[in-house]
Amino acid sequence: MDLGISATEFTSQVNDGIISVEEFVAKTLDRIKKVDGKIHAFITVDSQNALDKARVIDKKIKSKEKIGICFGMPISIKDNICTAGLKTTCASKMLENFVAPYDATVISKLKSEDAIIIGKVNLDEFAMGSTTEFSHFGPTRNPWNTEYVPGGSSGGSGASVAAFECLAALGSDTGGSVRSPASFCSVVGLKPTYGLISRYGLVSYANSIEQVGPMAKTVEDVAFLLNILSGHDAHDNTTAKDMRIDYVKDLKSGISGKKIGIISQMTGDGVDKDVERATNGAISKLQDLGAQCVPVSIDAVEHSVAAYYTIAAAEASSNLSRYDNLRYGFDFGIEGYEFKAFISKARSNFGPEVIRRMLLGAFVLSAGYYGKYYLKAQKVRTMIKAQLDEAFKNVDYLISPTMPILPFKIGEKIDDPLKLYLTDINTVTANLSGIPAISIPFAMSSSGLPIGIQLFANSFKEKELLQAAHALQETAKLPGIAI
Amino acid sequence: MTKIGLEIHCQLTKLASKLFCSCKAEYRNAEPNSNICPVCAGLPGSLPMLNKKAVEKAAMISLALGCTIPEKIGFFRKNYFYPDLPKNFQITQYNAYGPTSIGSDGKIEIEGKTIRIRRIQLEEDPGRLVYEGTSEKTMITLVDYNRAGTPLVEIVTEPDFETPKQVRMFLNVLADLVENIGVSDPYLEGAMRVDGNISEGDGNRVEIKNVGSFRDIEKALHFEITRQQSLVERGIQVLAETRHWDEARRITVSSRSKEEEQDYRYLPEADIPIVQIGNNSIEQIKTQMPESIVARRERYIKKYGMPAQVADVLSSDKFYSDLFDKSHNEKNAKEVSNIITTDLMGVADTREKKIELKITPNHLSDLADAIVANKLTRNSGKLALHEMIQSGKPFADVVSSLDLGHVSDAGSIEKVIDEVFQEEEKAVMEAKQNPDTINYLVGKVMRKTKGKADPATTLDILRKKLAV
Numbered sequence A: 001m002d003l004g005i006s007a008t009e010f011t012s013q014v015n016d017g018i019i020s021v022e023e024f025v026a027k028t029l030d031r032i033k034k035v036d037g038k039i040h041a042f043i044t045v046d047s048q049n050a051l052d053k054a055r056v057i058d059k060k061i062k063s064k065e066k067i068g069i070c071f072g073m074p075i076s077i078k079d080n081i082c083t084a085g086l087k088t089t090c091a092s093k094m095l096e097n098f099v100a101p102y103d104a105t106v107i108s109k110l111k112s113e114d115a116i117i118i119g120k121v122n123l124d125e126f127a128m129g130s131t132t133e134f135s136h137f138g139p140t141r142n143p144w145n146t147e148y149v150p151g152g153s154s155g156g157s158g159a160s161v162a163a164f165e166c167l168a169a170l171g172s173d174t175g176g177s178v179r180s181p182a183s184f185c186s187v188v189g190l191k192p193t194y195g196l197i198s199r200y201g202l203v204s205y206a207n208s209i210e211q212v213g214p215m216a217k218t219v220e221d222v223a224f225l226l227n228i229l230s231g232h233d234a235h236d237n238t239t240a241k242d243m244r245i246d247y248v249k250d251l252k253s254g255i256s257g258k259k260i261g262i263i264s265q266m267t268g269d270g271v272d273k274d275v276e277r278a279t280n281g282a283i284s285k286l287q288d289l290g291a292q293c294v295p296v297s298i299d300a301v302e303h304s305v306a307a308y309y310t311i312a313a314a315e316a317s318s319n320l321s322r323y324d325n326l327r328y329g330f331d332f333g334i335e336g337y338e339f340k341a342f343i344s345k346a347r348s349n350f351g352p353e354v355i356r357r358m359l360l361g362a363f364v365l366s367a368g369y370y371g372k373y374y375l376k377a378q379k380v381r382t383m384i385k386a387q388l389d390e391a392f393k394n395v396d397y398l399i400s401p402t403m404p405i406l407p408f409k410i411g412e413k414i415d416d417p418l419k420l421y422l423t424d425i426n427t428v429t430a431n432l433s434g435i436p437a438i439s440i441p442f443a444m445s446s447s448g449l450p451i452g453i454q455l456f457a458n459s460f461k462e463k464e465l466l467q468a469a470h471a472l473q474e475t476a477k478l479p480g481i482a483i
Numbered sequence B: 001m002t003k004i005g006l007e008i009h010c011q012l013t014k015l016a017s018k019l020f021c022s023c024k025a026e027y028r029n030a031e032p033n034s035n036i037c038p039v040c041a042g043l044p045g046s047l048p049m050l051n052k053k054a055v056e057k058a059a060m061i062s063l064a065l066g067c068t069i070p071e072k073i074g075f076f077r078k079n080y081f082y083p084d085l086p087k088n089f090q091i092t093q094y095n096a097y098g099p100t101s102i103g104s105d106g107k108i109e110i111e112g113k114t115i116r117i118r119r120i121q122l123e124e125d126p127g128r129l130v131y132e133g134t135s136e137k138t139m140i141t142l143v144d145y146n147r148a149g150t151p152l153v154e155i156v157t158e159p160d161f162e163t164p165k166q167v168r169m170f171l172n173v174l175a176d177l178v179e180n181i182g183v184s185d186p187y188l189e190g191a192m193r194v195d196g197n198i199s200e201g202d203g204n205r206v207e208i209k210n211v212g213s214f215r216d217i218e219k220a221l222h223f224e225i226t227r228q229q230s231l232v233e234r235g236i237q238v239l240a241e242t243r244h245w246d247e248a249r250r251i252t253v254s255s256r257s258k259e260e261e262q263d264y265r266y267l268p269e270a271d272i273p274i275v276q277i278g279n280n281s282i283e284q285i286k287t288q289m290p291e292s293i294v295a296r297r298e299r300y301i302k303k304y305g306m307p308a309q310v311a312d313v314l315s316s317d318k319f320y321s322d323l324f325d326k327s328h329n330e331k332n333a334k335e336v337s338n339i340i341t342t343d344l345m346g347v348a349d350t351r352e353k354k355i356e357l358k359i360t361p362n363h364l365s366d367l368a369d370a371i372v373a374n375k376l377t378r379n380s381g382k383l384a385l386h387e388m389i390q391s392g393k394p395f396a397d398v399v400s401s402l403d404l405g406h407v408s409d410a411g412s413i414e415k416v417i418d419e420v421f422q423e424e425e426k427a428v429m430e431a432k433q434n435p436d437t438i439n440y441l442v443g444k445v446m447r448k449t450k451g452k453a454d455p456a457t458t459l460d461i462l463r464k465k466l467a468v
Ligand SMILES: [Zn+2]
Pocket: B018, B021, B022, B023, B035, B036, B037, B038, B039, B040, B041, B149
């Protein structure tokens, strides 16, 4: 049995009776047992429940009962998405014992289509980071070379897909957190338009810019998952109405006659030589397929990282205020403390990156600084959106490398937050403007590390974006297995 | 000169659910921490869903207080740590970056004085802290989140009051108003809470918090005015501070000054998109609003010729003005208003007593009709009213069982007069010489007929017989 098949191949093989769900899930659990000691993608593996569910689905198939379109597909879930009855730790000491009493909307949707939640996967604490090193439970390692970071913050999601520990994963993308690990682990990762997928049950970090995003081996898989995950939610005021689109249909339409803008601010200076070569390679492949590629300048991108960290930190400082260990959290008695002393004692258990961002956020929101930092950052956001709207008048897509650099070694940049923040330069633009962006595995560096290419489209143009991504995917020749 | 401003928190108790979730807005009789869900308990991953009805109700209050409603309203987070706040921020509204709260710049007339309303905002109520234990060592704080997320409207006035009495009058009018437009029951425990701020002359402003009831706000303001004036007389500067009303000692006590320096780090609430209000929906809300107290008073005076005082009393009481509007017709309107304001209001003046009344609009209408048609005297009317209040029996039954029917035919009255003339020879003589004493004889007739004789007919016949 091949654990390396794609999610959509899995559903047709189960449907055709070629494989059984139980067998596949059992093999997947074996695989996790075998490789996850090295990779550490998982925080929680829900083995028994996964096997039980698999048996139930097999039985239903045998008796020809109606079953969901996921056919028991094992999926891993970033541990900042609430799953009823299963811990949701956000990779933080503050929530190490938290079990949500409810399912996130995306989880209910997956379950109702008979997906199997095989486990909860690692992330930077509360999704703050781009390497998955800032986890209370220790770092996740890149399946292509375990000395290297898998990207982040959805590093567990990316690594678990790349290492065949699941067929697909959910991540969340606040400033590149789906696309960075997609690029570093050589999987496909989509950051949808803000409002396309419900955030109900996604633990907020920066709620005005983040989205849940599917990660999988192929663009088809991502389109398949988007069909399930997208749509209006009565529990999330910010979801768009009337967005029932079939993303799988016409996926292979190609990109002949389309116009693609190459973002100058995301290519050239500061980009790794291998990454630059891969980007140019992707551009010429797209041209071969009949697309026209032209340079485009989005100069507000130069301020995007500063604006992103200002807004994200501000929202984080407010979103994370609720973690005071009064109502839920970790094992720490509250008796005998005066309220303020208790609060500071409890909250000293956050990790260093979370504390750094909360402090930054509290500062930019404080009286007298709001206008100087927060409002200015919001202006940059408006400017970026305006410039993108202008650009999309002339082009159908925008292109850039997903990450300007190759995966780097664990520990290499952990002590230099500023340097680390700057690696987000190509990803934060999509979050600040709300537009969709996807990372497609395209090449390997001379050192054997993955390189992803990023495509953007205008808001709610996921269907077109996935068509272009599919076309590009078909041109890439990549090694099959990571570990 | 004394300047007083108010901050009033009024729960929208008439709504079915909380401001951002479907838990009940009525939390008062629930077991602690049972009226909660992931949203109002602020669990990780939960998101607020705005209750559109709450926006409408808050808009009604804004309109009733003459406020401007902006085209778009928005919500902000007010960040501070306190155990009664499940998220450690409160979702509220904030106008520092442009008017986005549900109302601003309103005014209301109170006895000829204009009180300006600075702003009205919609926000969530926090949970409640319950303290147990007697000494410092045994003291524990319990938290009940049942109230958390209850829709609350904050009304902030300009410092336009000069006396505690004006404040009291304003609060009475405001309570009547929110009750009248059907958004709140201001008499429920904790449904309407008031904070005040006071300054003397150009002196510093002092905030007064923790006032339990309307009556206490008047007392707290009196105390604070006296305290500030005596400081000024002795040449001591009044400190800008927050003081708490100590109900037991009936004084205001300084709270630690740290509270005022708190920086709430306001942040737009991105989980609730901007709400478009627009002229159309405002017009629609207006059509849903019941008649205002002022309009109602005008109608009573103009249409029915009610004396201003009667119209005042009746229009400001929602229960009785509703009863009036359901009971009266064009002919008996004045009589119905008389019965309500002179008799009924005296009998049932509290909420509980009003609920117990068994009287219906039909009762009142029948009674007033009978009085207008001269079939019943006012005195008999009172007896009938009291019986109907107690038993709820139909008017006709009450009249016959109490034998209250009018005696107006001249023959029967004349018979009674003849009897009285025999019994009261001396009085008859007196009346012949001095017609002013004739009322004594009228009284005798009334007593004999148990008040059923028509006084006018009785007087007519008496005069004829006495030839005066
Ligand atoms: Zn609730």
